[in-house]
Amino acid sequence: MAAGPVNAAEPRLIDDVEFGDNVVVQPFTNLYGCKIGDDTRIGPFVEIQRGVQVGASCKIQSHAFICTGVTIGDGVFVGHGVLFVNDKYPRATKDGGLLQTETDWELLETRVEERATIGSGAVILGGLTIGAGAIVGAGAVVTRDVEPRATVVGNPARHVASRSRTST
Amino acid sequence: MAAGPVNAAEPRLIDDVEFGDNVVVQPFTNLYGCKIGDDTRIGPFVEIQRGVQVGASCKIQSHAFICTGVTIGDGVFVGHGVLFVNDKYPRATKDGGLLQTETDWELLETRVEERATIGSGAVILGGLTIGAGAIVGAGAVVTRDVEPRATVVGNPARHVASRSRTST
Amino acid sequence: MAAGPVNAAEPRLIDDVEFGDNVVVQPFTNLYGCKIGDDTRIGPFVEIQRGVQVGASCKIQSHAFICTGVTIGDGVFVGHGVLFVNDKYPRATKDGGLLQTETDWELLETRVEERATIGSGAVILGGLTIGAGAIVGAGAVVTRDVEPRATVVGNPARHVASRSRTST
Numbered sequence: 001m002a003a004g005p006v007n008a009a010e011p012r013l014i015d016d017v018e019f020g021d022n023v024v025v026q027p028f029t030n031l032y033g034c035k036i037g038d039d040t041r042i043g044p045f046v047e048i049q050r051g052v053q054v055g056a057s058c059k060i061q062s063h064a065f066i067c068t069g070v071t072i073g074d075g076v077f078v079g080h081g082v083l084f085v086n087d088k089y090p091r092a093t094k095d096g097g098l099l100q101t102e103t104d105w106e107l108l109e110t111r112v113e114e115r116a117t118i119g120s121g122a123v124i125l126g127g128l129t130i131g132a133g134a135i136v137g138a139g140a141v142v143t144r145d146v147e148p149r150a151t152v153v154g155n156p157a158r159h160v161a162s163r164s165r166t167s168t
Numbered sequence: 169m170a171a172g173p174v175n176a177a178e179p180r181l182i183d184d185v186e187f188g189d190n191v192v193v194q195p196f197t198n199l200y201g202c203k204i205g206d207d208t209r210i211g212p213f214v215e216i217q218r219g220v221q222v223g224a225s226c227k228i229q230s231h232a233f234i235c236t237g238v239t240i241g242d243g244v245f246v247g248h249g250v251l252f253v254n255d256k257y258p259r260a261t262k263d264g265g266l267l268q269t270e271t272d273w274e275l276l277e278t279r280v281e282e283r284a285t286i287g288s289g290a291v292i293l294g295g296l297t298i299g300a301g302a303i304v305g306a307g308a309v310v311t312r313d314v315e316p317r318a319t320v321v322g323n324p325a326r327h328v329a330s331r332s333r334t335s336t
Numbered sequence: 337m338a339a340g341p342v343n344a345a346e347p348r349l350i351d352d353v354e355f356g357d358n359v360v361v362q363p364f365t366n367l368y369g370c371k372i373g374d375d376t377r378i379g380p381f382v383e384i385q386r387g388v389q390v391g392a393s394c395k396i397q398s399h400a401f402i403c404t405g406v407t408i409g410d411g412v413f414v415g416h417g418v419l420f421v422n423d424k425y426p427r428a429t430k431d432g433g434l435l436q437t438e439t440d441w442e443l444l445e446t447r448v449e450e451r452a453t454i455g456s457g458a459v460i461l462g463g464l465t466i467g468a469g470a471i472v473g474a475g476a477v478v479t480r481d482v483e484p485r486a487t488v489v490g491n492p493a494r495h496v497a498s499r500s501r502t503s504t
Contacts, residue, residue: 011179011347011364013195027349028179028196028364028381030212030230039435044366045196045213045381045399047230057435059428062366062383062401063213063419065230065248065288075429080401081419083231083249083288085306091285092227093243099207099225117427120401120419121459121477123249123289123307138421139459139477139491141289141307141323155307155323155477155491179347181363196347196364198380198398213364213381215398231381233398233416233456251399251417251456253474259453260395261411267375267393291417291457291475309457309475309491323475323491 020056034066037074055114069109069126076112079120079138084110086126113148122157133163188224202234205242223282237277237294244280247288247306252278254294281316290325301331356392370402373410391450405445405462412448415456415474420446422462449484458493469499 013030020038025031029042033050036042040054043062048054052066055074060066062080069086072078086108094100108126112118116130119138130136131148140157151161181198188206193199197210201218204210208222211230216222220234223242228234230248237254240246254276262268276294280286284298287306298304299316308325319329349366356374361367365378369386372378376390379398384390388402391410396402398416405422408414422444430436444462448454452466455474466472467484477491487497 011196013179026366028213028347028366030194030196041435044383045231045364047212057429057433059426059435063231063249063381063399063417067248075427075433077426077428079419079421079426080403081231081249081399081417083247083306085247085288089285089303090227090245090247090287091243091283092245093225093283097225097243099209099227115427115429117425119426120421121289121457125306135425137477138419138461141305153492156321179364181347196381198362198364213399215380231399231417235416249399249417251415251474253415253456257453257471258395258413258415258455259411259451260413261393261451265393265411267377267395289457293474309473324489 026062043080061120069107070112071109072112073114073116073132075115077117078112079118079122081121082118083123084126085124086110088126116146194230211248229288237275238280239277240280241282241284241300243283245285246280247286247290249289250286251291252294253292254278256294284314352386362398379416397456405443406448407445408448409450409452409468411451413453414448415454415458417457418454419459420462421460422446424462452482 012027015032017031018035022039024041026044028044030047034048034052036054037056040058042060045063048066049068051068054072058076060078064078064082067084067086070084112130113132116134118136121139122136123141130146133149134146135151137153141155143156149163180195183200185199186203190207192209194212196212198215202216202220204222205224208226210228213231216234217236219236222240226244228246232250235252235254238252280298281300284302286304289307290304291309298314301317302314303319305321309323311324317331348363351368353367354371358375360377362380364380366383370384370388372390373392376394378396381399384402385404387404390408394412396414400418403420403422406420448466449468452470454472457475458472459477466482469485470482471487473489476493479492485499
């Protein structure tokens with residue numbers, strides 16, 4: 001675990017985060033209980049929750065929200081304002097009216113494979129896999145798995161193209 | 169009015185807010201002139217504007233924006249990055265080119281009834297009612313009222329299901 | 337260059353910004369290397385990047401992200417959570433796996449003309465022109481130019497109306 005960004009005069013909250021080498025974290029960020037790989041850059045107004053693993057050489061852009069249950073491979077681009085989801089039927093309260101706690105719902109895990117690109121403003125529902133090198137268009141709402149090297153766009157996101165294995 | 173979260177070393181701006189008991193407010197939040205009910209939890213990067221009322225036992229998730237004119241019942245889930253709107257034709261300036269002021273537009277009021285769930289990234293246009301127990305899918309753009317216990321998804325949001333009165 | 341908002345006790349980061357007169361900048365903002373015209377108001381949780389020019393009498397609402405390559409005319413309304421894009425195929429890394437740098441991609445420039453309105457949650461792809469007085473509906477994903485005084489909505493955004501030259 002290398003020395004990484006710390007709470008400084010700039011408004012940045014970092015708690016129990018394991019950083020690789022050369023990680024850059026912008027101000028106005030709230031990171032806790034997560035692991036960030038070498039050379040990854042994290043923009044302002046980003047929250048990354050407990051248990052998240054982000055690979056090396058990723059770009060996590062401003063206003064992104066990465067929730068518990070998400071694993072991100074190496075070289076992934078997460079655009080501005082991208083939102084991940086980890087709960088199929090989120091509710092504030094249990095049937096009796098008490099606030100839900102962490103034991104009252106099933107965590108849906110999502111995996112984003114290496115070199116995928118998620119365009120700005122996309123929403124990624126829980127329990128999905130975004131394949132290696134896939135492209136999610138800006139503003140897409142992804143409700144199903146995305147194949148490696150596929151491109152999806154729209155709400156709900158639909159497949160519009162695939163690149164061959166030899167292209168990058 | 170109970171003692172609630174206050175401006176502390178953590179970057180949190182709270183001005184003229186009436187808190188119920190046991191409210192939790194995360195850092196990087198901008199709350200002013202609003203009323204927050206007992207046991208409600210408010211995530212980071214949230215803005216809640218003047219005049220808003222949020223009920224008890226709600227979860228207001230990160231990056232949400234709740235504007236003047238919105239009233240939220242008890243037990244409501246407001247997902248990450250949810251945006252409310254209170255103006256049908258927002259403009260920066262009046263016809264003469266001067267900046268609009270609060271007297272130059274009609275405030276559209278929106279009501280979210282008890283136990284409704286608004287998925288992450290949803291946009292809720294002004295002047296609407298989201299009925300009790302309704303579910304707004306992640307990324308939906310809601311342009312019409314949503315019936316109690318109905319589920320809507322898409323852009324514009326369309327009705328896809330309703331639950332019976334006896335289910336929760 | 338008038339005296340404008342500065343870093344103060346409130347959490348606000350302003351670096352190398354040229355302000356006109358009477359600019360208001362809310363807290364939790366990250367502005368750098370940009371130029372902001374007279375009487376413009378900038379909400380909380382906003383990032384404006386290097387090289388951006390914002391005209392006079394604009395409203396830039398909370399959670400908006402305005403990237404390098406964007407030019408905004410006078411009297412423009414940029415809604416809450418609006419995201420601009422400046423790269424057609426954003427990637428985290430180059431083919432060899434190294435992190436992309438500013439020389440590895442083509443900057444797409446976007447222009448928003450005077451008195452246009454961009455609704456909350458809209459995503460504006462790169463390389464486009466939003467014409468004078470145009471209206472982009474809340475939650476729209478704009479993939480093509482928008483004519484002056486036209487209204488577009490949806491994902492992808494489609495033309496639904498135009499106003500005459502004499503109306504405002």
